[in-house]
Amino acid sequence: MLTPVVLGALAVLLAGPLPWLLSRWTDLRRTPAAAMLLWQSTALAAVLAALGAGLSLATDRLWAPPVAPADVVVAALAGAVTAVVLARLLLSGHRTGTALRRLRRRHRERVDLVARVSGGVSVLEHDLPVAYCVPGMTGSRIVVSRSTVRSLAPAELEAVLEHERSHLRARHDLVLEAFAALHLAFPRWVASEAARREVEVLVEVLADRAACRSGDRRALLGALLALAGSPAPAGSLGSAGSALAARVEVLRDTRPHRVQAAAVVALAATILAVPTLLVVLPWLAGLA
Template sequence: MLTPIALGALAVVLAGPLPSVLARWSRLRLTPAAAMLLWQSTAAAAVLAALGAGLSLATDRLWVPPVAVADLVVAALAGAVTLVVTGRLLLSGHLTGTALRRVRRSHRERVDLVARMEQGVSVLDSELPVAYCVPGMAGSRIVVSRSALDRLGPAELEAVLEHERSHLRARHDLVLEAFTVLHRAFPRWVASRAARAEVEVLVEVLADRAAVRHGDRRALLGALVTLAGTATPAGALGSAGSLAARVSVLRDERRHRAQAAAVVALAVAFLALPTVLVVLPWLSGLRTG
């Protein structure tokens, strides 16, 4: 009986309080790949714990005979809760994915109508300096305004374009979508917005790192300042978000191998804990049976 309670409590902690604590650990951004793994493992562990709590309660009541009527009722309720959690995840995934793809498809169509293609980039006649990408399975778009082209130098423009290409190559849109699905699937009193907000910062930091590997750090910093304050359309990934956090990370050129290793180990531990709690009771039951 202790295992379902432990898994339920773990699911609540992993979905709400823990993300709020991790979001305050700003040094995590200095190792963005490891940090992203940590956030993903935390989210996966929360789902596993939530589903495992219901399943373990049901099997705990039905595993060892004799099975009383009360055991059947508890097992049925636990199974129903598990189905509700699964249904909420599936429904949230469907609604979120459908809405995002509709918005992106509409935006791509509008861009194709009003923009000019120049060297594989959609150029908008706009006085605002903007640069963003619109992901899509049927064809992505990198959009840059004429004002941005006029204000950015060649090295700065290349850094911005590489930033957007990195978003598209790494499919950062799917990462953000997954965290949006999880946030909407869990009840409001459990789910934390901190995870989605921090992952938004991390995908930008990861794209910045990719741009720096192919270009000049100072050029990217200059481009970020030029593009600062401009909004990114819904469903798109832009170059102007989370400026303060990204500038702080870009200015740090040190390697943080020890932190990266520690964060990866923490990610493995977070995912291993609910896995062990789910699997061990079943293995124990098989041995005794």
């Protein structure tokens, strides 16, 4: 009977206080891959704990004879709540994914009508400097304006393009989509908004790092500053997107931070392992 209580408390902790604390640990951005793993582990562990609390309560009531009528009622209520949580997750995932794909498809169609394609990049005749990508399972687009092409040096432009290519290669849109779905599925008191904002920053930092590996760090810094404030359409990923000042600070830090990265990966593994073991081990013991 203790397992459902522990899982319920863990779900509350992983859904509220922990994401709130992690969003204020800004040094995590200096190890973006490990930080992303930590955020994903926290979100997945919160879902596992929430679902596992209901399922373990139901099985505890039904697996230990004698089973009283009250046990059946409690198990049914626990199962119903678990089904509602799962249904909300699936529904929010469907709604989020459908809306984003429709939005991106329409934007790609409009870009194809007005843009000129040069070297695989869609160039818009626009006075504002813009650079962004429109992800998709097929037919992704990298879009820049003529103003961007004219205002950036060749190395700066290549750094921006590599930034966008990195978004498309790594499918950062799917990561953002998952956290958007969680934000839609859970109540307002859950810190999913903080998680979503921080993950938006991390995908940009990861793309920045990828651009620096194949190009000049100073060129990327110059390009980001030149594009500061440039708009990006809804559903796209823009070079001058989230938390530009924070990203510039991270780019200027060239230290490896290996100890922090290892510690964060270990923390992510621990957070994911705890609810998994709490869910699996009692069931295995009951089957034995």
